[in-house]
Amino acid sequence: MCRILFFLSFVFFSSVLFSQEKSCCQTNVSFAGLSEDKAFRDAHQLPKDFVLQNAKGKMIKFKTEDGKEANAYFIESPEASKKFILVFHEWWGLNDNIKGESDELQDKLGNVNILALDLYDGVVATKREDAAKLMQSNDKNRSMEIIKGAIKFAGKDAEIGTIGWCFGGGWSLQASILAGKQGKACVIYYGIIENTPETFKDLHAPVLGIFAEKDGWITPDVYKNLEKNLKAAGKKVIIRSFNADHAFANPSNTNFDEKATKEAKELTLRFFKENLMN
Incomplete structure (x- = not known):
């Protein structure tokens, strides 16, 4: 009898510890890991055919310290400016949708240079399975070199903002x-x-985090943990969540929420104007 009670107690406490550990681990999420989740893949609708008309920018190449070149969609400021925004694509790659978002940013903000980086080195996915493979196989070291190259391209006196969606x-x-x-x-x-x-010890920029309360992957626990760690590091952070689903700001997604997207864009523009453009 004592052995049975001991065994049942062991099972109970083990299950408690496991559930606590699982809950803790869920506050940190890896996009490479998410690419293996079929539900996550299926949550991303195939992007609609969209061809950017009257593009404000052009594709350029710049050198990276690993001896290679990187690609970017570059919109030069109408007037000379040290302000730069680095734009980061979703798991699809640097497609016309991201170039269009970049055009809109530049149009709304004015004298700022926009550099939308290509972290897939020229590859763009149109199928979920291909996007998942690209995201999973993304070489972190190569992406870091691309970003460092972009910062060098902007110049040592540049003031830099960043924006990205999902993977980006x-x-x-x-x-x-x-x-x-x-x-x-x-x-x-x-x-x-x-x-x-x-x-976040080397982070100096204030952070605006825009999240979806119905997101099954970047859940409230995940982004609240991010907020907690940023504040613990003494960083400025604003977290805004919407009653929407993952990828709600992508018009090619069935989860697209026009009202939430409009409000999120207004927050984004105000944030850039107050922290980068002033």
């Missing part, structure tokens, strides 16, 4: 960390990186 949201945050004191504003749309307070 995490890279927006990483880029602002890499930008150090040059970083002035970081915007994340339902993106994340694995983080602790120590992660």
